[in-house]
Amino acid sequence: MTLRARLHRQLHIGSWPDGKLTGLNVFVVWTILAALLVGIVATEPQIRIPYQHEILVAEFVFGTIFLLEYLGRIFAAPEAEGPGSAWGKRLRFIFSPIGLIDLLVVVVSLAPFFIANAAVLRVIRLLRIISILKFSRFSAAMREIGAALRERSYDLLVCATLALVLVLLGAAGLYWVEGSLQPEQFGSIPRALWWAVITLTTVGYGDAYPVTTAGRLIGALVAIGGVLLVALPTGIVAAAFSDAMQRRREAMARALEEMEGALPE
Template sequence: MGAFRKHLHNQLFVGALPDGRLTLTNKLLILVILLAVATAALATEPGIAANWHEAFLVMELAFGVIFLLEYLARVFAAAEEPGESSAWAKRWRFIRSPIGLIDLAVVVSTLMPLIAADAAMLRTIRLVRVLAVMKFGRFNRALKEVWGAVTDRADDLIVTVALAGMLVLFGATALYMTEGELQPEEFGSIPRALWWSVITLTTVGYGDAAPITALGKFFASLQALAGIALVAMPTGIIAAAFSEAMQRRRDQQIREMRDHLERLDEVDEAVEAKIAALERTRNQGP
């Protein structure tokens, strides 16, 4: 039983193996999660749900059984976690841990639609399970580098957000002053004009509101051009931060490799000295 529990722990818990790679079991579980999310999304389409209602129920039941068995297996295998605590203390610690609560939420979100009529939003919690897997193991360093790249340029990004807020308010004020009387529903107040300003600045441009006066079109043109420049700013900032983070990682790898080579040279010199000493002892004879 102990060997089986240890094998189960190595298969289910990311990072249990020395190399930190995802096991085949975890890869299959990620595939099941993605299939479950896709099924939940398709079930919200009336045309598809009407023809495949029973099939969706069967699939949801199958997903629920899989996730429930996975959760119970994790609770059982949690006794193999490192530490001096008892097996049940380790299991209780896993149940209360973030990853344990996510697993429980996935089980509840899968079984809830079988009780409630519409719980599509709950079923999207399964995606959090994929992110939880990526949070550990080999992905942990990559996530830290991405987060570090963003935090390193936090001041630049804050300035960009502040500039965007100023441009949004300027555009809304300009269109309120030039178009407010002509189009009161769209530009009758600055809060009403904010919708148009945000959509224009982000270069989405739904077309549900547009200026009709020459001066309004002039301000709208400035807003659109400013939006193109503004969208490029955070993209360039984050791209530069990522490039610097990757360069730091390459430099660190180079340093680690050089340190390793230096240690190998020291070992080689020590081995050669030991061999020379043994040869001298052999030549001296008894």
């Protein structure tokens, strides 16, 4: 087995029949967790200021690891299944969603060492949280859940449409009923949209609320509708999650049966 083939086998879960993480994958996962933890802790001035040097060293190490991983995946991309030349497969990986996420993580991790602007630097440090998106590569279950959600995209779209209609009707109703009484909160439909969204989601900050009987009735209808609408996508997502886990278990059972069947008697 060539070096490129061994690297591809270590970096890509799909090359292993049971979908388990390899040693290199586990190392990358722990690196992502450590980088995320350092990025979060570094936002606290009482920790960032006295340990600034240690944080910079850690960030440089994380950025270097992510860069090496990214380059390794580009190098091993020709081993992926499917038609195309070696460089064609490399370009397909580079411009794929996960390849762009990898590149963005590398840029965000190493950019602080080349940018002196403090304000931009703080934003870049916060953007390092996107490294958690790399976890989608390390979990076959997440891919199953994503596929299940895509299958139910129409149902979720219907729920989102119903929520949008209810928000617009609630905002229009409060604008019509209390626009003249509370112009700051309900003087226009865009202003009333804030109240409608907060009421629909049952958050209720209390910064805007109806004072008339008709306005309160509209608010009650929006709140009740929000409770019902929140339950719909929750059920859809729960069903998608259950279906994904079931498919995952069935796939693992089939893989084990195939491996047992391939063993000599």
